Amino acid sequence: MSDEWRDRPRTRVVGRTVVVELRGEIDMLTAPGISDHLDSLTAAPEPDLVVDLQQVEFIDCSGLSVLCRARRRIQEHGGRLALVITDPSISRTLRCAGLLGAFDVVDSDPTASRERP
Numbered sequence: 685m686s687d688e689w690r691d692r693p694r695t696r697v698v699g700r701t702v703v704v705e706l707r708g709e710i711d712m713l714t715a716p717g718i719s720d721h722l723d724s725l726t727a728a729p730e731p732d733l734v735v736d737l738q739q740v741e742f743i744d745c746s747g748l749s750v751l752c753r754a755r756r757r758i759q760e761h762g763g764r765l766a767l768v769i770t771d772p773s774i775s776r777t778l779r780c781a782g783l784l785g786a787f788d789v790v791d792s793d794p795t796a797s798r799e800r801p
Contacts, residue, residue, distance in 0.1 A: 693721050698795035701732045707739030710747030718747075722754040731763035736793055738770045748781055755787065768793050 694705040702725050710718060725733055735751065737743075751767070758765045766788040769775050778784040 693718055695721070695725070701734055701795050703734045703736055703793065703795055705736040705739065707741075709742040709744075710740055710750065711742065711744045712746040715746035715750045719750045719753060722750065723757065726754055726757035726761060726763070729761055729763075731758050731761055731765075733758060733763065734766045734768060734793060734795060736768040737774055738768055740771065740774055743774060743777055745781075748778070748783060751787070752783070764788070766790055766794060 696703050696705075704722065704725065706718065708714070722733075722735075725731060733754070735754070740747075755765050768791070769778075769789050770791055775784065775789070778787070778789075
């Protein structure tokens, strides 16, 4: 994974929904940059955020902490958070940590049908 990706997760806006695409590993090295980015996106009232984890190969407790922080901030601001997860190992990690039910998990990007070709 390049240093640039660590510092700048790919982000796009579809309507009023912000989609953040993460990839590679979310661990103690990448978590601080991702957390800062998600903090900036969850500061506004009623944030509508989709975190796309389809290209994530590994997530550790630092990454889980980042997702939990984003979830808490979004709840505090009356918003919505969805995680796009297609890899069974990522789902298993969330389930083993007791977090799978804490998130709205979908298996495809819910904004895909609203994007322009």
